[in-house]
Structure formats: C-alpha cells, structure tokens
Amino acid sequence: MRTRRLGRTDRELTAIGLGCMQFSNTGASRRFYAPTAQDTAAAIVRTALDGGVNWFDTAEMYGGGHSERALTTALRDLGVRPGDVAVATKWPPLGRTARSIGATVGDRLDALQGFPIDLHQIHMPWGSLSPIASQVKAMAALQLEGKVGAVGVSGFGAAQMARAAAILESKGLTLASNQIQLNLLHRNAERDGVLETAKRLGVTLIAFSPMRSGLLTGKFHDEPELLGRVQPIRRVLGGFSTRTLERTRPLVDELGAVAAAHGASRAQIALAWLLERYGDTVVAIPGASRPEQAAELAAAGDLRLTERESAALTERSDRAR
Ligand SMILES: NC(=O)c1ccc[n+]([C@@H]2O[C@H](COP(=O)([O-])OP(=O)(O)OC[C@H]3O[C@@H](n4cnc5c(N)ncnc54)[C@H](OP(=O)(O)O)[C@@H]3O)[C@@H](O)[C@H]2O)c1
Known part of the structure; x- marks a missing residue:
C-alpha cells in the first residue's frame, strides 16, 4: 500500500488507516454505530493488518476507552507488538481544562494496554474551559516528556492550525496532523484555507468519514429502506435523507462506472479519489x-x-454538494 509521512515526523503511515469509532459500544459515540462484538472487532483489525494497514485511529470519546481497549486487545491477541503499528488517540476537551491533558494521559496509556500513543490529538477546537493555546502547550509538554510520539488536532480551522503549529514550533516541535471530514461530498478544506495551510506547514490532513459515513458506498442508493436503520448521530453527520440520495445519485452512478472498470467497489473508488486528489x-x-x-x-x-x-x-x- 502507498504510504505518507505523518506531518514532518519520520513516521510513515499507510495512506489508509483504520478508524475505530465503530468499536465504541458505549457513550455518545455508540449513537453513530451499533455495538461491535470483540471477536468482530478482532476480525476487522486482523483483516486491516492483512491488507497492509499500519495504523489505527481511536479516541477516549469512543466509549470512554472501550474502543482503545478493543483495538489493543485485538492487536495483542494477534501477536502484534507495541511499536509494530502506530496508534493515534484523542483527548476530548469538553468541560475540561488543559491540565486534564497531562492528568489523563496515564488513563489513555492504561486503555492502550502497553501500546504507545504515537499521535495524541485535541479532539475538537471547542468545549474546553482553557484556551486552545494552553491545550497545545500541554500536548507539547507530553511530547517533550516522551509520553506521546507526536501532537495533532482535529476539526481545527486554518488560523487555529497555524496558531497551534507556531506554539509547537516555539518549543522545537511540529504540528503533525489535523483530522477533518474530507470526502467527495464534503470538500470544505479546499475553500476554508485548511488544505492550503496544511500544505504550507507540512501538516498531514487525516480524512475522517472518507465515505461520508457510508453514503458513498452506494448501498443506501440501492436500498433506500436502509436509511431507517441508520443510528441518529450518523444520520445527521452524513446528511442521510431521501433528498440527499436523489442529489447524490449521479455521483454514486459515476463511482459505480469507475468501480466497474477497475473490478472494485464504489467505496474503494471514493477512497482512491481522495488519495489521488490530495x-x-x-x-x-x-x-x-x-x-x-x-x-x-x-x-x-x-x-x-x-x-x-x-x-x-x-x-x-x-454538482452534488
Ligand atoms: N475526529 C472526528 O471528529 C471524527 C468524526 C467522525 C469519525 N471519525 C473517525 O473516522 C472514522 C471513519 O469515519 P465514519 O465511520 O464516520 O465514516 P466512514 O468511514 O465514511 O463510514 C464507515 C461505515 O461505512 C460502512 N462501510 C464501510 N466499508 C464499506 C463497504 N466496503 N461497503 C459498504 N459499506 C461500508 C460501514 O457501515 P455499516 O456497514 O454499518 O453501514 C462503516 O461503519 C471513524 O471510525 C473515526 O475513527 C473522527
């Protein structure tokens, strides 16, 4: 699989990593996806590894550590050793001060069961009781103490990214990544300065919901009755509705045509488009x-x-956006 350098670090990531929100099982993230049994999570992780994936994205918010534990239990049971793959997790700022970044890193490491935090991310730029600058400084301290491999952010706008990068650089570090929604139906980064800023600063953009929460796989276009089974938050995030299906049908048809030419699926073509375009x-x-x-x-x-x-x-x- 093709690889990409994580920001300006020396870590090589496969262009496709595995998102592990599907392993949340409890808490608010549970309202995105139905629970995943541990043996299913293990089979998903094994299949991803067999396909060449060398890194995984999880978060404290994904079930208050459930996803982190499900992932690392699967990795351990498969004989994967800490350091063989990269693990990215996230600190949720909601209702917390920046001090909680240092105070909770031990809990994250416990949940990761011996796997290091190769990338620690501020989950969103809002909701904290402390300014973003204090949060970034607390993350920098963790990297300088060797508790995390690199620092990233999620959902940050262009100016917020540039500010975070400047703070890290003042401490001899770099901003490795910004995790944002990016897919054929959500290309805001092209207009809001995030893509241009990431290129200028050498920051990797981690595209979440790259299939628009599954909409770009075309299965809802094939069977619109499936819309009724989609969990509430996923429905909102992906804009799942019959009107969306109508508006996006020409795009999904085109994905189907390209997929047929490659003997691939529409989901695969949606991902390949992302990797080619950016x-x-x-x-x-x-x-x-x-x-x-x-x-x-x-x-x-x-x-x-x-x-x-x-x-x-x-x-x-x-035309579909
Ligand atoms: N930083 C953030 O704020 C943030 C926000 C959202 C997500 N994320 C991260 O991004 C990751 C991915 O995002 P996402 O789960 O929202 O969206 P996504 O990757 O676009 O969609 C994933 C879902 O699409 C369906 N799917 C996957 N492969 C398929 C295939 N080959 N054929 C048919 N259906 C397929 C599955 O759902 P079903 O089979 O159940 O229909 C799967 O759970 C998450 O796991 C999480 O790590 C981060």
Missing part, C-alpha cells in the same frame, strides 16, 4: 463494521485512477 497531504481513516469491509478499504490504498476518472468524479462531486 496526494501526500492526506491519509484516510475509513471505518469498518465488518471484516469484509476492512479488506475492501485496505485494498483501496493500492488503487490508481486515471486523470479522466478523477476529473469525472470531481465534476459530479461539484
């Missing part, structure tokens, strides 16, 4: 609810689209 700046963290999906998603990391195919998808995307 090049070295972007890695994607699709989530999988089943092992077969993880196999498909990992294989997308090797797919190459022609310029014509990419352009046709971009043109349909322009």
Whole structure:
C-alpha cells in the first residue's frame, strides 16, 4: 500500500488507516454505530493488518476507552507488538481544562494496554474551559516528556492550525496532523484555507468519514429502506435523507462506472479519489463494521485512477454538494 509521512515526523503511515469509532459500544459515540462484538472487532483489525494497514485511529470519546481497549486487545491477541503499528488517540476537551491533558494521559496509556500513543490529538477546537493555546502547550509538554510520539488536532480551522503549529514550533516541535471530514461530498478544506495551510506547514490532513459515513458506498442508493436503520448521530453527520440520495445519485452512478472498470467497489473508488486528489497531504481513516469491509478499504490504498476518472468524479462531486 502507498504510504505518507505523518506531518514532518519520520513516521510513515499507510495512506489508509483504520478508524475505530465503530468499536465504541458505549457513550455518545455508540449513537453513530451499533455495538461491535470483540471477536468482530478482532476480525476487522486482523483483516486491516492483512491488507497492509499500519495504523489505527481511536479516541477516549469512543466509549470512554472501550474502543482503545478493543483495538489493543485485538492487536495483542494477534501477536502484534507495541511499536509494530502506530496508534493515534484523542483527548476530548469538553468541560475540561488543559491540565486534564497531562492528568489523563496515564488513563489513555492504561486503555492502550502497553501500546504507545504515537499521535495524541485535541479532539475538537471547542468545549474546553482553557484556551486552545494552553491545550497545545500541554500536548507539547507530553511530547517533550516522551509520553506521546507526536501532537495533532482535529476539526481545527486554518488560523487555529497555524496558531497551534507556531506554539509547537516555539518549543522545537511540529504540528503533525489535523483530522477533518474530507470526502467527495464534503470538500470544505479546499475553500476554508485548511488544505492550503496544511500544505504550507507540512501538516498531514487525516480524512475522517472518507465515505461520508457510508453514503458513498452506494448501498443506501440501492436500498433506500436502509436509511431507517441508520443510528441518529450518523444520520445527521452524513446528511442521510431521501433528498440527499436523489442529489447524490449521479455521483454514486459515476463511482459505480469507475468501480466497474477497475473490478472494485464504489467505496474503494471514493477512497482512491481522495488519495489521488490530495496526494501526500492526506491519509484516510475509513471505518469498518465488518471484516469484509476492512479488506475492501485496505485494498483501496493500492488503487490508481486515471486523470479522466478523477476529473469525472470531481465534476459530479461539484454538482452534488
Ligand atoms: N475526529 C472526528 O471528529 C471524527 C468524526 C467522525 C469519525 N471519525 C473517525 O473516522 C472514522 C471513519 O469515519 P465514519 O465511520 O464516520 O465514516 P466512514 O468511514 O465514511 O463510514 C464507515 C461505515 O461505512 C460502512 N462501510 C464501510 N466499508 C464499506 C463497504 N466496503 N461497503 C459498504 N459499506 C461500508 C460501514 O457501515 P455499516 O456497514 O454499518 O453501514 C462503516 O461503519 C471513524 O471510525 C473515526 O475513527 C473522527
């Protein structure tokens, strides 16, 4: 699978990592996806590894540590050793001061069961009782103490990213990543300065919901009755509605045409488009609810689209948003 450098660190990540929100099982994130049994989570992780994936994205918020434990239990049971793969997790700022970053890192390491925090991210730029600058400084302190490998953020705008990067640089560190929604139906980063700022600063953009929470797989277009089974927060995040299905059908049809030419799935083509369009700046963290999906998603990391195919998808995307 093709790889990308994480920001300006020396860590090489596969262009496709595995998003582990699907392993939340409890708490608010449980309202995105139905619970995943541990043996299913283990099979998903094994399939992703077999497909060449070398890193995983989780978060404290994903079930208050449930996802972190499910992931690392699976890795341990598969004989993967700490350091063999990279693990990214996140600190949730909601209702907390920046001091909680240092105070909770031990809990994160406990939940990761011996796997190091290769990337620690501020989960969102809002909700904390402390300014962003204090949060970034607390993250910097963790990296300087050797408790985390690199510092990233999530959902940060262009100016917030630049400020975070400047604070880290004043301490001899760099901002490794900004995790944002990026997919054929959500290309805000192209207009709001985030993409340009990431390129300028050498920050990796980690594309979350790269299949628009599953909408770009086309299965809801094929079977609209599935919409009724989508969990509430996922429905909102992905904009799942019959009107959305109508508006996006030409794009999904085009994904289908390109997929047929490659003997691939629409999900894979949606991921391949992301990797082609944004090049070295972007890695994607699709989530999988089943092992077969993880196999498909990992294989997308090797797919190459022609310029014509990419352009046709971009043109349909322009009209669908
Ligand atoms: N930083 C943030 O604020 C933030 C926010 C959201 C997500 N994330 C991260 O991003 C990751 C991925 O985002 P996401 O889960 O929202 O969206 P996504 O990756 O676009 O969609 C994942 C879902 O699509 C369906 N799917 C996957 N592969 C498929 C395939 N080959 N064929 C058909 N359906 C397929 C599955 O759902 P079903 O089979 O259940 O339908 C799967 O759970 C999360 O796990 C999380 O790590 C971060």
